[in-house]
Amino acid sequence: MDDTAKLILNGQEYLLPVIVGSENEVGVDISRLRSDSGAITLDSGYANTGACISDITFIDGEKGILRYRGYPIEQLAEKARFPEVAYLLIFGELPTATQLDSFRQDLTYHSMIHEDMKKFFEGFRHTAHPMAILSAMVTSMSSYYPEIDEEDEYRNIVRLLAKTKTIAAYAYKKAIGQPFVYPKNSLSYCSNFLHMMFSVPAEPYEVDPVLEDALNVLLILHADHEQNCSTSTVRMVGSSQANLYASIAAGICALWGPLHGGANQKVIEMLTMIQDDGGDLKKYVDKAKDKDDGFRLFGFGHRVYKNFDPRATILRKAAASVLDRLGVDDPLLDIARQLEEIALKDEYFVQRNLYPNVDFYSGIIYRAMGIPTDMFTVMFALGRLPGWVAHWKELRDDPKGRINRPRQIYTGSTERNFVPLDQRG
Numbered sequence: 001m002d003d004t005a006k007l008i009l010n011g012q013e014y015l016l017p018v019i020v021g022s023e024n025e026v027g028v029d030i031s032r033l034r035s036d037s038g039a040i041t042l043d044s045g046y047a048n049t050g051a052c053i054s055d056i057t058f059i060d061g062e063k064g065i066l067r068y069r070g071y072p073i074e075q076l077a078e079k080a081r082f083p084e085v086a087y088l089l090i091f092g093e094l095p096t097a098t099q100l101d102s103f104r105q106d107l108t109y110h111s112m113i114h115e116d117m118k119k120f121f122e123g124f125r126h127t128a129h130p131m132a133i134l135s136a137m138v139t140s141m142s143s144y145y146p147e148i149d150e151e152d153e154y155r156n157i158v159r160l161l162a163k164t165k166t167i168a169a170y171a172y173k174k175a176i177g178q179p180f181v182y183p184k185n186s187l188s189y190c191s192n193f194l195h196m197m198f199s200v201p202a203e204p205y206e207v208d209p210v211l212e213d214a215l216n217v218l219l220i221l222h223a224d225h226e227q228n229c230s231t232s233t234v235r236m237v238g239s240s241q242a243n244l245y246a247s248i249a250a251g252i253c254a255l256w257g258p259l260h261g262g263a264n265q266k267v268i269e270m271l272t273m274i275q276d277d278g279g280d281l282k283k284y285v286d287k288a289k290d291k292d293d294g295f296r297l298f299g300f301g302h303r304v305y306k307n308f309d310p311r312a313t314i315l316r317k318a319a320a321s322v323l324d325r326l327g328v329d330d331p332l333l334d335i336a337r338q339l340e341e342i343a344l345k346d347e348y349f350v351q352r353n354l355y356p357n358v359d360f361y362s363g364i365i366y367r368a369m370g371i372p373t374d375m376f377t378v379m380f381a382l383g384r385l386p387g388w389v390a391h392w393k394e395l396r397d398d399p400k401g402r403i404n405r406p407r408q409i410y411t412g413s414t415e416r417n418f419v420p421l422d423q424r425g
């Protein structure tokens, strides 16, 4: 592999260093390009641009590989618990039994939010989207837990992971007009969330292990995905040395978009629309192919995966088994499967490498668990928290870290003089 690349610009040759990652990914380092040549690169949507080097997650889009700190997602989804994976992503290694016990205890004992924060919920209408509540409440955590010194970093990471699930459950209770349910220290991370979501004071609630296991897999599958839109946003905001809560709240807002984490909600809305419209799948596949129609098959396509999304493969199987174990018969699962079958044989989708992504089946499982559609992206955010934290910590720990400040190519008006109001047309 060459260790330099040659750029010829206006007859001048520039040698650019080449770096090769641990999985043989090749990057041309253009850090000195502007100072040497006066030119910059342009890459709309950053499809070909590496924003950083990172040790956290590896994706091979052609082979459908996803690994967290080197561990294949298939093994983690099958054998690990979410707190273990959160620890792995944030601190770099699988925890020992002692480390895991201590981390779990910290997550448990920080689950309650400050009683004053409950008052914030009174200001939200019951129709407020839970992602609006989540981003606002996470930002406001910085007013309760300022970052004074190094030790605060760990405590604030634990507070974020522990309290955000409580805030999410409270957003749901607020929407349905039920009283908030306090976390129970005897419950696991996933069980505690389900307890706060579905317990009612009027009767005892036992968490169904099927739901706990399903949630565990869903959170693990969403835990990180290298430089996606929301994680890049967290790194962008964190690069200004903004505090953890402000950086994560920015990631929550980026995830909300229907092209990103908001897609899981749009998938269910799309499948329901197809069902209500008589189930004419071909009509919607044709609409998705029609450039003038503007309709997209949500849950299909990915910037990186040009083959299957390994998470979708796991979730496709999980959807069938969770619905079976819960005795739920959801016609949307059949519609989803038929849609996938038609699309994967259609030239338009095959040519563009459009396969089901993580959002295509996740909503069907959330639905079967009794989680409402507008909470789906909140569920994605709960899963993605450790990944966002890991990237925020990685950039903060980088002694050579700089504020992110991309350049641009200006295409607007060239210099012109101000025109007084009475002389304008």
Ligand code: SDX
Binding pocket: 045, 224, 225, 227, 228, 229, 258, 259, 260, 261, 263, 288, 289, 295, 296, 297, 298, 299, 300, 301, 302, 303, 304, 352, 354, 357, 358, 359
């Ligand atoms: C996530 O980056 C990550 O890692 C994200 C994520 C994570 O874990 O963080 O994996 C989570 O966000 C998954 C993606 C969820 N979004 C959706 O399901 C929304 C539907 N999908 C698309 O909008 C789209 O596929 C994206 C946003 C996912 C990717 O967009 P790109 O890479 O910019 O691709 P593109 O829009 O340029 O599409 C390339 C072509 C275009 O056609 P042509 O102009 O070449 O003719 O494919 C077409 C697009 O029109 N296309 C689709 C399509 N997705 C792409 N056509 C119909 N339906 C679709 N879903």
